[in-house]
Amino acid sequence: MTRVRVASVALLLLVLWCLASLTGGRGPGLVIYSSVGVAPAIVAAYARETGRPATVLTMPGGMLLARVSAEAHHPRWDAVWFEGDGGAVALDRARLLAHGVVPELDWTPTGRDLQPADRSYEVTGFTLAGVFLSRRDQGHAPRNWRDIMGAARVGMANPALSGPAYPLLAGMLALNGGWPAGQAALRRMVAGGLLVGPSNPSVLVALRVGRIGTAIVQSAAAIALARANPDYVVDIPSPAFVLPAVAAVAADRPAARQQEAASFLRFIMRPDIQSQRMRQPGAERLFWPVTARPAQPDLPDAGGIVLSHPDPDIWGPRQAEVTGWFQQEIMR
Incomplete structure (x- = not known):
């Protein structure tokens, strides 16, 4: 609430x-x-x-x-x-x-x-719109959309507030049957502990402090962080939105x-x-x-x-x- x-x-x-x-x-x-x-x-x-x-x-x-x-x-x-x-x-x-x-x-x-x-x-x-950013030392980090839908402690930005997050959500829904069928996949992510932040930067903060294990964020932000800090690794899923x-x-x-x-x-x-x-x-x-x-x-x-x-x-x-x-x- x-x-x-x-x-x-x-x-x-x-x-x-x-x-x-x-x-x-x-x-x-x-x-x-x-x-x-x-x-x-x-x-x-x-x-x-x-x-x-x-x-x-x-x-x-x-x-x-x-x-x-x-x-x-x-x-x-x-x-x-x-x-x-x-x-x-x-x-x-x-x-x-x-x-x-x-x-x-x-x-x-x-x-x-x-x-x-x-x-x-x-x-x-x-x-x-969404690549996977994880700590390099994390075991069993998600590498594809099937992994990410069932993973625990995943974070993404709120599509009502963040411009890049809505195309990500649209792609995830389309990949899981469209609208409204794809809603079930998002509900499974909630059950696994999905964290939703107001923006991509807030999701990256949650990753850095350990509140989540993997961030689904815009490629530019993820790649920039991984290049600045080798403790993080970027996976580009297939397909990429x-x-x-x-x-x-x-x-x-x-x-x-x-x-x-x-x-x-x-x-x-x-x-x-x-x-x-x-x-x-x-x-x-x-x-x-x-x-x-x-x-x-x-x-x-x-x-x-x-x-x-x-x-x-x-x-x-x-x-x-x-x-x-x-x-x-x-x-x-």
């Missing part, structure tokens, strides 16, 4: 914050909402190069989607950049995203498959601001800017590009990984229902 109360309070504060902030974002320059950690550095580079003002408001993915939904057809943002194309599909179905503004680029085969047909958003790269990062333009902004936002989308996909992202410290550089250039020198070839992409046209519209169920049944 304590976890339910904490989660309920967190969601209430999120909604109140979103509603209270509707008066913001009316400055003269470009306004970007983002949950991507590298966004402030890239927005600053854009402002320096163009000489035009640009502001980025950073927030967790769940908070970003709630704020954009609350602003609805009176947006205070010009562009968004976050993780999870299911959320982008949900915003597009609410008619909040402009169409036809995404540039045509030299996509990789995976990159082309991830782009939406209506060009309502662009995929700017991808990570993996693709977590696209997406950028989009507000449908209800004036044409001039839409054009400016579209130029920002082109900017972040330039090879030199993607290379700059790959030089960032920590986990921020650990993404797979979706264009032919540049190559990612710091990750294994994605062609050697069995990838699965939870269909955003299916899981995006279901997000409120699925996360609501998770709050009621898994977080109780």
Whole structure:
């Protein structure tokens, strides 16, 4: 019950914050909402190069989607950049995203498959929604999805609050029969002592202090920790669920601001800017590009990984229902 109360309070504060902030974002320059950690550095580079003002408001993915939904057809943002194309599909179905503004680029085969047909958003790269991070000295650490579903002391982030966690949950449900059949697999994990934290960093803390034995977290965070501390090992499951990062333009902004936002989308996909992202410290550089250039020198070839992409046209519209169920049944 304590976890339910904490989660309920967190969601209430999120909604109140979103509603209270509707008066913001009316400055003269470009306004970007983002949950991507590298966004402030890239927005600053854009402002320096163009000489035009640009502001980025950073927030967790769940908070970003709630704020954009609350602003609805009176947006205070010009562009968004976050993780999870299911959320982008949900915003597009609410008619909040402009169409036809995404540039045509030299996509990789995976990159082309991830782009939406209506060009309502662009995929700017991808990570993996859930890899397994365990202590190297842990005996019988989970190595595949069958192992993880039956393992004790496993941790993951709350998909109602963490942007990367919802595509992970969608993939796990799809792997176990879809919706609602896959609910049984999550209930088995609860019986084994599943720990749910508000974010990937909180789950990593639980792993480091010994509250859990294995963390299912976003690949960038897991790989960065394992490289910094050899006591931890990363296992990439098969299949691994693709977590696209997406950028989009507000449908209800004036044409001039839409054009400016579209130029920002082109900017972040330039090879030199993607290379700059790959030089960032920590986990921020650990993404797979979706264009032919540049190559990612710091990750294994994605062609050697069995990838699965939870269909955003299916899981995006279901997000409120699925996360609501998770709050009621898994977080109780």
